[in-house]
Every structure is written in structure tokens, then in C-alpha cells.
Amino acid sequence: MLVIAVICATSGALILGAVWGIYGRFPAKLEGFLVAMAGGALIVSVVAELLEPASQKAALWLVLGAFACGSVTFxxxxxxxxxxVGEDSGGGLLAAIVLDGIPENIALGVVLITVEPIAVLALAGSIFLSNLPEAAGGARGMAQNGWGRGKVLGIWALTAAVLSAAAVLGNQLLSPMATVPLAIIQAFAAGAVVSSLATEVFPKAYKQDQELAGIAVAIGVILAFALHHMSATLSN
Incomplete structure (x- = not known):
């Protein structure tokens, strides 16, 4: 039951974000602020939830190699x-979420096997925080570039389904003892996230909200770090 609840929360954020992006009428500055905040949350996720755990499971050269592969692939x-299809099509954010989300959700599925329920909910909250505004920005970009609303929503719903399947597969097929494969998955995701932050997330946020983008990133870091600290404390 916990697995289903967490998967619905993290993947459901993509559908909610897509609906917000397609039908919402939020000011561009507010959207830029939220995207920047999501980027800040992802900074914490890269280090605390992906790279650091990966470095504890496999040799450093293997982790860094997988990280580089993730960056190059994205x-x-x-x-x-x-x-x-154009730089402002929203496709870049979709690619970022897929390349980050599939390995991240596989890892989440494995984490669900051993971590305490409250700690898992804290981790899921961090993923939700980053997925929602990213999906909104990507869906809005697609809609503004001539994609039909139904088609855009269907694409994001399919993405949510794929990420949900990744979490289920991770939970059912991978053992917590499969440390090296899991480390490679986590490091690959980290590389994809870092490149997406540099080329998609932060440029978009700054373009829409130049004045407060830096503060928004800091808020995202604070919220995600607090959730990570809560997760680590509750799991010990």
C-alpha cells in the first residue's frame, strides 16, 4: 500500500503539473520562481539522494563514469x-524528467524495501517538489508551440505511467543487495540532472524571473535539505 501511495504522489505530480501548465494562468514570474525552486531541490537530490549513496555502493571511478554517461546522454x-522542435518547445524539460525520473524511480522502488515509511514519505516529498513545476513548464512550452492540449496531457500521463512502472520494477525485481547496479543507476540519473539544470531549468527560471530566481533556488535547497535531513533522521 505504501508503494502505491508513494508512486501516485511522485508520478501524479507530473499530471498535476501538466494540467497546471496547460490550463493555468499563472504569471510568468511566478512560474519562473517555482521552476527555480525546483532546481534548488534537485541540487540537493543530486548530491544527497544520488551521488553520495552511489559512492558508498561502488568504486568511485565507476560512479563518475556513470555520472558522465548520464550527462552526455541528456x-x-x-x-x-x-x-x-525548438528550444522553447518544452521537450527539453520532458527529456530531463524522463532521463532523471526513470533511474530515480527505480532507486526509489528499492529504497521502499528497507526504509521506514515516514522517511520514504520525506524522500517522496522532495521528488514531488521538483516534478510539479518542471512538468508545468514543459507542458506549457508544448502547448504554446502548437501541440494540442489533449496530446500534451496524454504525453505527460504516459510519462507518469512509465516512471510509475520504473518504481514498481525497482521494488519487485532489484534487491537492496544489488549495490553496484543500483549505484550505476543513481549516478547516471545524477549526471542527467546536472546537465538539465544547466541547460533547461535554471535558464528558463532566470528568463522568467530575473530578480528572484536566486532566492527561489535557495528556498528549494532549504526545503529539499530539510526533507532529506528528516528522512535520514527517521531512518536511523
Missing amino acids: TAIDTWIDRR
């Missing part, structure tokens, strides 16, 4: 999307 896909 950059290649993002560049291809920009050239084919």
Missing part, C-alpha cells in the same frame, strides 16, 4: 530536441 537528446 545533452545529446536535449540538443536533438532543440534542433528538431
Whole structure:
């Protein structure tokens, strides 16, 4: 039951964000602020939830190699999307969520096996915090570039389903003892996240809210770090 609840919360954020992006009428500055805040949360996730745990499971060279592969893979896909459908199409944010979300949700599914329920909810909260505004920005970009609302919503719903399946597979097929494969998955996700922050998340946020983007990032870091600290405290 806990697995289903957590998966619904994290993947459901993508659908809620898509609905917000397609039908919502929020000021551009507010959207930029929220996207920047999500980027701040992802900074914490990269280090605390992905790289640090990965470095404890596998050799450093393997972790850094997987990290580099994640960065290169995202950059290649993002560049291809920009050239084919345009930089402001929202496709870059979708690619970021998929490349980050699949390994992240696989890892989340494994974590659900051993961690205390309250600690898992704190981790899920951090993922929710980053997914919601990213999905809103991506969906809005697609809608503004001529994609039909139904098609955009369907794409994000399909993405949520894929990420949910990744969490279920991680929970059912991977053992917490499979440390090296899990470390590679986590490091790959971290590399994809870092590149997405540099090319998609922060540039978009700054373009929409130049004055408060830095403060929004700091707030995101504070909230995500608090959730991470709560998760670590409750799991010990």
C-alpha cells in the first residue's frame, strides 16, 4: 500500500503539473520562481539522494563514469530536441524528467524495501517538489508551440505511467543487495540532472524571473535539505 501511495504522489505530480501548465494562468514570474525552486531541490537530490549513496555502493571511478554517461546522454537528446522542435518547445524539460525520473524511480522502488515509511514519505516529498513545476513548464512550452492540449496531457500521463512502472520494477525485481547496479543507476540519473539544470531549468527560471530566481533556488535547497535531513533522521 505504501508503494502505491508513494508512486501516485511522485508520478501524479507530473499530471498535476501538466494540467497546471496547460490550463493555468499563472504569471510568468511566478512560474519562473517555482521552476527555480525546483532546481534548488534537485541540487540537493543530486548530491544527497544520488551521488553520495552511489559512492558508498561502488568504486568511485565507476560512479563518475556513470555520472558522465548520464550527462552526455541528456545533452545529446536535449540538443536533438532543440534542433528538431525548438528550444522553447518544452521537450527539453520532458527529456530531463524522463532521463532523471526513470533511474530515480527505480532507486526509489528499492529504497521502499528497507526504509521506514515516514522517511520514504520525506524522500517522496522532495521528488514531488521538483516534478510539479518542471512538468508545468514543459507542458506549457508544448502547448504554446502548437501541440494540442489533449496530446500534451496524454504525453505527460504516459510519462507518469512509465516512471510509475520504473518504481514498481525497482521494488519487485532489484534487491537492496544489488549495490553496484543500483549505484550505476543513481549516478547516471545524477549526471542527467546536472546537465538539465544547466541547460533547461535554471535558464528558463532566470528568463522568467530575473530578480528572484536566486532566492527561489535557495528556498528549494532549504526545503529539499530539510526533507532529506528528516528522512535520514527517521531512518536511523
